[in-house]
Amino acid sequence: MLESYLLSNEQFTSRLRQVGEERYHDKHPYHIAMHEGKLNPAQLRAWIANRFYYQKNIPVKDALILSKLPSREERREWIKRIIDHDGREGNEGGIEAWIRLGEAAGIPREEMLDERHVLPAVRFAVDAYVNFCRLEPWPIAVASSLTELFAPTLVSKRIGVFEQLYPWIRPEGLAYFQARLTQAPRDADHGLSLVLRECRDRREQEQAIAALRFKCDVLWALLDALSLAFPGGENGR
Amino acid sequence: MLESYLLSNEQFTSRLRQVGEERYHDKHPYHIAMHEGKLNPAQLRAWIANRFYYQKNIPVKDALILSKLPSREERREWIKRIIDHDGREGNEGGIEAWIRLGEAAGIPREEMLDERHVLPAVRFAVDAYVNFCRLEPWPIAVASSLTELFAPTLVSKRIGVFEQLYPWIRPEGLAYFQARLTQAPRDADHGLSLVLRECRDRREQEQAIAALRFKCDVLWALLDALSLAFPGGENGR
Numbered sequence: 157m158l159e160s161y162l163l164s165n166e167q168f169t170s171r172l173r174q175v176g177e178e179r180y181h182d183k184h185p186y187h188i189a190m191h192e193g194k195l196n197p198a199q200l201r202a203w204i205a206n207r208f209y210y211q212k213n214i215p216v217k218d219a220l221i222l223s224k225l226p227s228r229e230e231r232r233e234w235i236k237r238i239i240d241h242d243g244r245e246g247n248e249g250g251i252e253a254w255i256r257l258g259e260a261a262g263i264p265r266e267e268m269l270d271e272r273h274v275l276p277a278v279r280f281a282v283d284a285y286v287n288f289c290r291l292e293p294w295p296i297a298v299a300s301s302l303t304e305l306f307a308p309t310l311v312s313k314r315i316g317v318f319e320q321l322y323p324w325i326r327p328e329g330l331a332y333f334q335a336r337l338t339q340a341p342r343d344a345d346h347g348l349s350l351v352l353r354e355c356r357d358r359r360e361q362e363q364a365i366a367a368l369r370f371k372c373d374v375l376w377a378l379l380d381a382l383s384l385a386f387p388g389g390e391n392g393r
Numbered sequence: 394m395l396e397s398y399l400l401s402n403e404q405f406t407s408r409l410r411q412v413g414e415e416r417y418h419d420k421h422p423y424h425i426a427m428h429e430g431k432l433n434p435a436q437l438r439a440w441i442a443n444r445f446y447y448q449k450n451i452p453v454k455d456a457l458i459l460s461k462l463p464s465r466e467e468r469r470e471w472i473k474r475i476i477d478h479d480g481r482e483g484n485e486g487g488i489e490a491w492i493r494l495g496e497a498a499g500i501p502r503e504e505m506l507d508e509r510h511v512l513p514a515v516r517f518a519v520d521a522y523v524n525f526c527r528l529e530p531w532p533i534a535v536a537s538s539l540t541e542l543f544a545p546t547l548v549s550k551r552i553g554v555f556e557q558l559y560p561w562i563r564p565e566g567l568a569y570f571q572a573r574l575t576q577a578p579r580d581a582d583h584g585l586s587l588v589l590r591e592c593r594d595r596r597e598q599e600q601a602i603a604a605l606r607f608k609c610d611v612l613w614a615l616l617d618a619l620s621l622a623f624p625g626g627e628n629g630r
Contacts, residue, residue, distance in 0.1 A: 212465075219457075228449075231479050235475060235479070239472065244469060
């Protein structure tokens with residue numbers, strides 16, 4: 157039987173990484189076009205403004221996971237994610253950094269905050285992610301965060317892409333991506349260690365893998381919505 | 394009609410304070426006996442071990458409220474409550490401090506952690522509080538936290554009571570109470586400002602007042618359960 161034995165940590169990690177190889181949003185035509193420098197300013201601004209709806213919900217889903225973690229030791233580690241995004245005195249945090257990315261790309265702050273550019277399908281996908289974290293057992297919710305396993309490589313490329321292919325974006329707008337280069341690996345290590353520790357039978361391991369697929373679908377749906385509303389990016393127009 | 398007009402901030406605050414005057418747990422016979430030095434060691438240890446179940450759930454209910462707050466500015470303030478209890482590097486936090494209070498009173502750490510002393514009715518009451526914060530709109534959940542309006546006066550008395558009337562409790566166990574002398578007024582100020590701002594019609598104001606009554610009932614039920622399981626405290630035996 158396919159699902160009859162427990163995967164080793166190595167096999168389990170490999171299956172999780174395989175999800176990224178197949179479904180992470182860097183394979184989406186809109187994202188490929190972005191990294192090839194083929195998005196026009198309206199298309200790139202639309203990505204920034206819609207992705208902001210995802211960014212601003214990260215601390216919400218992380219607070220929901222925080223409320224379910226079984227001990228203060230785990231909460232002390234997890235809470236760093238919320239502080240990374242919300243900031244604290246002396247560090248404005250990732251949400252503010254993303255607003256500044258928008259400003260650096262010519263999107264006024266108030267247009268980011270009032271959600272006028274957010275497409276309905278983007279809202280549905282992100283809200284589905286938040287509800288997934290609200291409703292699922294915490295190890296499965298944590299598994300859905302493991303797109304961070306794939307993020308650092310992509311984000312480090314993106315910094316170069318934005319600097320070289322979209323020089324009309326002011327460089328101070330890239331601080332969000334720079335911060336994620338250290339935050340995401342730390343978060344991925346912690347998240348992966350929790351998932352490996354908690355998923356102790358094959359059924360739970362498969363649920364974790366499915367959760368990561370679900371999360372990839374969320375990010376993919378965001379780009380689908382942009383492709384439909386701002387066509388032509390995937391063809392270089 | 395009684396409920397036909399909006400209460401002024403002054404009237405609303407006064408109604409909230411009135412709830413404390415009528416129902417805060419310092420009026421409970423078990424609590425009165427505690428502050429009169431009349432609890433025997435078993436009764437006081439039972440209070441510490443059962444109250445710990447409340448203490449350890451504070452960050453849980455605060456994470457649930459955090460997940461519902463509408464902006465990062467409000468989350469940045471609220472998250473301090475979680476850090477106060479869970480601690481961070483260099484500051485062990487309130488949950489650890491309460492475990493040390495237990496140890497200072499002769500309760501082994503493992504007996505605090507495994508919940509063997511927690512009475513069923515205490516569990517029900519505290520779980521009801523957590524679920525209230527999970528399910529109610531956030532301004533109402535915040536209103537339920539406003540027992541902090543009444544806490545500092547009581548806690549400052551309690552430090553003297555423990556030092557003078559229960560000298561068998563090692564004094565280093567009182568660090569939790571000392572920390573709350575500065576944390577609770579800050580939390581109460583912030584919580585009250587949110588409730589005053591958000592409850593903009595009389596129905597919401599009455600819901601907030603009812604939420605604070607509910608919270609007082611939670612704390613009261615904890616002492617009821619102790620009175621039944623450890624009788625005689627109210628009579629000095």
